[in-house]
Amino acid sequence: MSSQASSPAAHPTRPARAAGEGRSGKTADKVFRAVANAAGILILVVLAAVFLFLLYRAWPLIGGDRDANVATIESFTGGKAHGFWQYVGPLVFGTVLVSALSLIIAFFVALGIALFISHYAPKRLAAALSYVVDLLAAIPSVIYGLWGGLILVPAIHPFWNWVATYLGWIPIFAGPAANPSRTVATVSVVLAVMILPIITSVSRDIFLQTPRLQEEAALALGATKWEMIRLAVLPFGKSGIISASMLGLGRALGETMAVLMILSPGLNYSIRLLQASQNQTIAANIAAQYGEANELGVSTLIGTGLVLFVITFLVNFIARKITEKASAQ
Numbered sequence: 001m002s003s004q005a006s007s008p009a010a011h012p013t014r015p016a017r018a019a020g021e022g023r024s025g026k027t028a029d030k031v032f033r034a035v036a037n038a039a040g041i042l043i044l045v046v047l048a049a050v051f052l053f054l055l056y057r058a059w060p061l062i063g064g065d066r067d068a069n070v071a072t073i074e075s076f077t078g079g080k081a082h083g084f085w086q087y088v089g090p091l092v093f094g095t096v097l098v099s100a101l102s103l104i105i106a107f108f109v110a111l112g113i114a115l116f117i118s119h120y121a122p123k124r125l126a127a128a129l130s131y132v133v134d135l136l137a138a139i140p141s142v143i144y145g146l147w148g149g150l151i152l153v154p155a156i157h158p159f160w161n162w163v164a165t166y167l168g169w170i171p172i173f174a175g176p177a178a179n180p181s182r183t184v185a186t187v188s189v190v191l192a193v194m195i196l197p198i199i200t201s202v203s204r205d206i207f208l209q210t211p212r213l214q215e216e217a218a219l220a221l222g223a224t225k226w227e228m229i230r231l232a233v234l235p236f237g238k239s240g241i242i243s244a245s246m247l248g249l250g251r252a253l254g255e256t257m258a259v260l261m262i263l264s265p266g267l268n269y270s271i272r273l274l275q276a277s278q279n280q281t282i283a284a285n286i287a288a289q290y291g292e293a294n295e296l297g298v299s300t301l302i303g304t305g306l307v308l309f310v311i312t313f314l315v316n317f318i319a320r321k322i323t324e325k326a327s328a329q
Contacts, residue, residue: 019228051309058303060296072296088304090267094279095308097271098184098259099252102191107245109192110199117200119229130204137197145261148190149182153262156189157181160274171271176277182264185273190258195248202247206240207233227279239323246319253312259284268306282308 060082061069073087081087113133117126157179164175177183210233218228234241265280265288272278286301293301 027107029138049308054309058299058306060299061303064136064296064299068296069300072294076297076300077267084300084303087267087300088282088307090269091280091285091304092307092311093280094184095253095270095281095283095311097279098187098191098263099249099282101184101188101273102195102252103245103249105188105192106196106199106248109198110248111203111241113200114203114207115229115233117204119225119233130201133197133200133204135197136193139200141194141255142257142261144190144194144293145258146328148258148262152180152190153180153186156186160185164274170272174272175274177274178264181274182262182276183274184263184279185231187259187263188273190262191252193257194255194258195251198251199244199248202244203237203241206237206244210236212282244320247308249319250312250316253315254283254308255281256283256287260287 069084070082073081073084077087081090113129117129117133121129157177160177160181160183161175161179163173164177167173168175214232214236215228218232219225223231259281263280263284264276265285266277267280268278270278282304286305290298290301
């Protein structure tokens, strides 16, 4: 009798309960899939809405009175530029130059910090450094701008002067070094400090996810710590490093306040990093000109913003393709 009482037939509710749990699990999967799809579609809708807004507001520049547009651009540039592409070209050049320099400065430093936190530092020190890195990533750009304009600009001039004196034969370091140093070189250093915690934080998390067995296998075969990192950690984190770098580059491309507060603007295709009034970025130019622009002037500035939007989209698209290629290897 006792065995019959404990048989499955004596508990008819168990299969029913399992079937109910299976149906609820399938329902949860459907709900989650619907929410995920809706989130992905929402991102595309927002992206398209931003593009259409910029295109709509810039339409007076595209399809409006040509003479009025020329007059507006001449008023922005003091007569140096007479057409939109003649106006936006140097701004694109300055934006890419400043952003690329900041990425070059920040990349290797960020990689070193991430490797130190993930594989060299003691646990307590690594935790403290991680908190500091995450804190730096949360500091507003205006704070970096104040630091750069009030502290770094006067302090860094002796170094730039030394660079111009001994390395001035290289075109990018040609002197004389501007004093105060409100130059592309100084702005690039400030932007490098800004994007450094972003690249470091993402790279650190990727390095910490390296399979432990791969690291131990490399060490067991006689590899040194650096050889283990070179053979196991860096290849594993290649796609993450690229993604982190492009994330930092995206912030540098769109940075406004720090550039506006430090850089002495110019409208040239110049690679003289130590001289003032050579270059300007799109974002900083919009902030500088927007307050005094008329309606057509606002459309012109929004047109330059549309160009920046396209550049940022292309950079992220190319980065995505590089990441997919690195992940497939």
